[in-house]
Amino acid sequence: MAIEVRIPTILRTHTGGNKTVEGNGDTLAALVDDLDAKHPGLKNRLVTEEGKLHRFVNVYVNDEDVRFTGALDTQVKDGDSVTILPAVAGGC
């Protein structure tokens, strides 16, 4: 088991074109480090130099926005599903 991470089209240059990749870690930060080791450059697209999520990147663990669950400190575990998406304007 591992954590499945869905990668948006714009970041697939880092994952060899793969839509989903797998990684490990107890927190989102650890997961991102693990992913960056396998897919160099990915972390730089997601996390700022100050160690925060980029303003226009949204990350969801099991569909919940991590900015409300501890951001990069959000706990993750095997079997979780992580989705990365660019922030978009919405309507309704």
Add this chain to the structure above:
Amino acid sequence: MARFASLVDSLGNTPLVGLPNLSPTPDVRLWAKLEDHNPTGSIKDRAAISMIEAAEKEGRLKSGDTILEPTSGNTGISLAMVARQRGYRLICVMPENTSVERRQLLEMYGAQIISSPAAGGSNQAVAVAKGLAAEHADWVMLYQYGNPANAEAHYTGTGPEILADLPSITHFVAGLGTTGTLMGVSRYLREKKPEVRVIAAEPRYGELVYGLRNIDEGFVPELYDPALLDSRFSVGPQDAVRRTRQLVEQEGIFAGISTGAILHAALGIADKEVAAGRKADIVFIVCDGGWKYLSTGAYAGTLEEATSALEGQLWA
């Protein structure tokens, strides 16, 4: 009193109805705020009328003026209705992958539509509108993503209506687009009943919609203040369509697809409240009726067919 001087005056005071079949237990209840009961059939009437009246009051908008707005549909329809009656010209910048009904309604109300590329989604509609506004200094862009009058309509209208109808409210769930509904209602509830949890449901579109989006060119509405939310969920088209169908099948409420996404988040919270053994009164927003989305195929065929038909469309 259900008599009004004009259609615009009938705005708001929409019904709040219980969901006896979809509520999980008698102690954890779901309530739908039927915003399709507004003048043009969507919650956006509140923001549109509020923004126009604020601009009139400030002297920014006079009869004969041209209003410009980036919109995926509902706000444009609301603005078009008011604009026609008050003698404004309306230009809507709209992504080309929005439903045909929305275009037809805009044209019927006399609005002019400028299409922005599907691949750029609403972000590009915003960018195109900002560019046009810069070129035409005499056009008035109300700009729903950053206009305080949008959130204000919910602070003075939607929020007070809900609390008056259901003082026992524990959770409020709405869609996250311009963020106006959530920001305005939350600000009101935080003042009057701060223990109410405020939850956003955000539509997750298909790959095509995000496809060419550069992460550095993302968009967060100026109105958005995350401190006014307690959690935020991303809901994909399959869950949105499934819940939209449940709502009509089990409760008789024929709603648009974004409402299905909101109901999905509301039901998730309901399950957690049941598991925790708490009482809960969960209010969620029905943004609009399903009429404008019939052509998307969301209401016919299997769930898989409906979901794949929505791929590439801005369904909320």
